[in-house]
Amino acid sequence: MQNELNVAAVQANLIWENTQANLNSFEKVIQEIDPSTDVVVLPEMFTTGFTMNPQNVAETMEGKTVQWMVDLASSKNIAIVGSVVIQESGNFYNRLVFVHPSGRVQTYDKRHSFSLAGEDEVYTSGNEKLIVEYKGWKICPLICYDLRFPVWSRYNNDYDVLLYMANWPKPRILAWDSLLKARAIENISYCIGVNRVGEDGNGFHYNGHTSGFDSLGAQIAATKEGQEGICYVTIDKSIQEETRGKLNFLNDRDRFQITD
Secondary structure, three states: HHHHHEEEEEOOOOOOOHHHHHHHHHHHHHHHHOOOOOOOOOOOOOOOOOOOOOOHHOOOOOHHHHHHHHHHHHHHEEEEEEEEEEEEEEEEEEEEEEEEOOOOOOEOOHHHHHHHOHHHHOOOOOOOOOEEEEEEEEEEEEEEHHHHOOOOOOOOOOOOOEEEEOOOOHHHHHHHHHHHHHHHHHOEEEEEEEOOOOOOOOOOOOEEEEEEEOOOOOOOOEEOOOEEEEEEEEEHHHHHHHHHHOHHHHHHHOOOOOOO
């Protein structure tokens, strides 16, 4: 077990629907990442931007992006996580892919489709939460719009840190900042969110605000507004366990079951 976990959240300007160009860009960043890094977190749909044209860019789990993640995770001895447009069994998915240094691959399909952009019309939603066990940590990775739905991310003795990856536009960035902090406070959990910057193919602007919060809601790391960069977040399990021990609010949480 590792008491501290070093997370590198990469805030980048995504090149619209150009998988190879984005892979080339991210590879340069990851090759130069701090060697103490344990986990690299990439934005939502990091190879394409938030596109509603999956037929133009979708890959399979045996495609070049997943293989790129596997190869780079192995060579750098780090975990890499990000979401990718995947086609499987005739459906398209906004799929989060978590790759361990060993080559093990775990996945999560975005639960909450962003109907305002028509995501629900072209992508199939998932219905299973993923808890990744890595270096003694339990990680709950979720995607963008999931952030607005606290029931889905509710702590139930099952994780140590929430990871959100997004394409969250500038006009609603206050909600992003506020909800990341709220998810940390209500779950007494570390919460890290990575967002993109730049302009996408639909003319939407993104200003980042990639950041990390501790289990009391204090911001412990952040990137510069609107700029590409890496947000390094070091989280400490012993501090969080001490906080949860002193403030036993989670013992009073509601018990419920989610049904489809």
